[in-house]
Amino acid sequence: MATKSIKTKQITPFQLLVAFYFLAILFSFLLLRIPAVYQEGKEVSALDSLFTAVSAISVTGLTVFNVADTFTNFGVLVLLIIVQLGAIGVMSFGTFIWLLIGKRIGLRERQLIMIDFNQPQLAGVVRLLKEIIKILFLIETVGTLILSIHFLRYFDTWPEAFKHGLFAAISATTNSGFDITGESYKPFYYDYFVQFISMILIVLGAIGFPVLVEVKHYLTKKDPAFRFSLFTKITTATYGVLFVVGAVVILISESFYSMRGLPWHERLFAAMFQSVSTRSAGLTTIDVELFNEATDIFLSFLMFIGSSPSSVGGGIRTTTFAIAMLFLINFANGRKEIQVFGREICLDDILRSFVVIILAAFMVLMATMVLVMTEPYATTTEIIFEITSAFGTCGMSLGITENLSGAGKLIIMALMFIGRVGLISFLYTLGGKAQKPKYRYPRERIIIG
């Protein structure tokens, strides 16, 4: 009995994850209280520093002030470090937790992970993490080099070009979406090269680290028996579909509105960049406040979906959305299982995806109700946009972030936090330990819908 009650009080991996995030936020908050971070004469309240810390650790990028006008060069460096910490910490922890869950579930899953990653169990976790960090730094380094050289067009000195290249590369790869231009990617509206490179960096950061690792294994071809995991196939396919659908809807919706009369290539790039950006990056080449309300609501929906699990992004996650959609389609056709890419989806994953979607929708609803009261100056669309942007750790805004009330900032911070940790992890942190029911009751059907 004694050992059992101790075991019950043991910290779960999910609680560990949440605790780690709290620590990271505290650390970042303290860094952001160093006066040298801010330009002379800029007063930043403790709440605003905390907001910035949460926004950076969760790589959301929502800001209550203009970074370029407020931060010193030292401040920008501090911000970069926090963002990098948020991205790497999350990634490694996310992957670590993922493996732990796999281990918890049973032998079958352990074998699956071993097969998928071509490696021997827990002994390989550290190697996997190292591999992921290596890949991330590689991507960021290449991105920084390319962008820095290109930015010599805009800046006279190497240090200036490097500063902007480094910040842009890290901001894109970590999908943090912060900017030191003062107006996101709008200065690069005509620079398709920067947009193209950034889109690639954004996708690499948000597609999911297991995907990157698998692609690396595939390319190095050490194992002839290698196959891509179902996860990689589903998340990549969903990412692709969301990108195309997003770009097409923005293109059509705004061609009659804010993009009317623009040349086709400007429309195309603006639509593509916005579509990619809603997965998690939050960078913008155009002023989203000019979009019509229907596009705003659609973008909110895309941000709500977010990016891949085990990536730098948030939201309900691509796989969650994909599984729910596949189940709906199959259900309408009288089937109760999902077969995709030559595999059958586990019932547990179907149930889990439904739980995440409904819980997230409920959370957005509650947050909307509160913000409608605390932010009377904002329209409901602006509020929903801000909320889904925070939950999807996307960081786009229709411009209300700087005006948020104290209560509004707290809610948005909570949403960024939950979006980043992941709703399932958050739920497991709150919930108790699994308890098997002592006896089972007979089943009975009821009427639904």
Next chain:
Amino acid sequence: MATKSIKTKQITPFQLLVAFYFLAILFSFLLLRIPAVYQEGKEVSALDSLFTAVSAISVTGLTVFNVADTFTNFGVLVLLIIVQLGAIGVMSFGTFIWLLIGKRIGLRERQLIMIDFNQPQLAGVVRLLKEIIKILFLIETVGTLILSIHFLRYFDTWPEAFKHGLFAAISATTNSGFDITGESYKPFYYDYFVQFISMILIVLGAIGFPVLVEVKHYLTKKDPAFRFSLFTKITTATYGVLFVVGAVVILISESFYSMRGLPWHERLFAAMFQSVSTRSAGLTTIDVELFNEATDIFLSFLMFIGSSPSSVGGGIRTTTFAIAMLFLINFANGRKEIQVFGREICLDDILRSFVVIILAAFMVLMATMVLVMTEPYATTTEIIFEITSAFGTCGMSLGITENLSGAGKLIIMALMFIGRVGLISFLYTLGGKAQKPKYRYPRERIIIG
């Protein structure tokens, strides 16, 4: 092979239900094109007649014109007949389909229905329907008598009092929410007796007909082995919880706003009546346009839930909401089954409730995107309120119904229709026949959320 392809083309019970609704709407539309329905000098377009037909058959009660100012006495009678047709037709068909589904699913469910209704299978269906219609007429007759006598306070002649008593009783019992006062139940703001009787009628109509039948069986006590079905227990409990939570939230939210300074009993009755009304009735004793936006969004959520399956109401339905909530709570605590009232919920019903909620939310989202474009004068909150009111066949409005564009009217009509038919039935109508997969693939876990 030949017989099989004929069988595939056979009409399903769900398609029959939808076809029946279309016929009923056509019939009502033709009735509403009779010139004597409208007062002299009132021009009502074919689209507006169709809108009224859909609104009446789906017992929603949204109107593009003021019924009192537009309809003749004959018109009011026609409207009552259509509403009654909508309510009875739906009810009998709903119950019929329910039994058919039970039959389709297998022997176990057939036995359950037999046990729950204490009757021998299909032979008992007609008797059950007769019983339901008898109960409905009994409720309406008693309601009409009580209200007519009471209305002698307001009207000088018996015929006038009877006309208003009859209309109010039928409007409340069928939860149609139409009014001939020209301003819903606002004239009865101080008349708690009318409000109380109407609330009872509304609840009896929306609680679900199987519940009424079971209560009747319980009261007449012919069978000592009788027990209430799980369905009755869940839907009644949910109805009760929603009523209390709804009233409390409205009371708190509006005590600082539109109800500020009112005596406690006025606030209490206004909050209770509005809470009951959101299940499906749509009658209002106060001007909902005076509510604050947070209350509006909360009411939208309540209307989205709607009332019991197999009742006169719409929405996702109480049981759907209850099962999803119970599963979320159990899931957070590490359990994957739901035990409630000494029974275990079937997995199929859990999946079905998730499907309904997500599909409904998706539908509301899509409709919002369209209406935001077609109704530029309306705020997003007004649009969401109108949409959920239509889907929940509730019929409350923040005042935009009369201004709706043609496209807007079509969307709202579609939502009323789907809300009434039920999303599951609608989905099955669209979907193909169940097809067993020829072979099964191995299962593979993926990362969710």
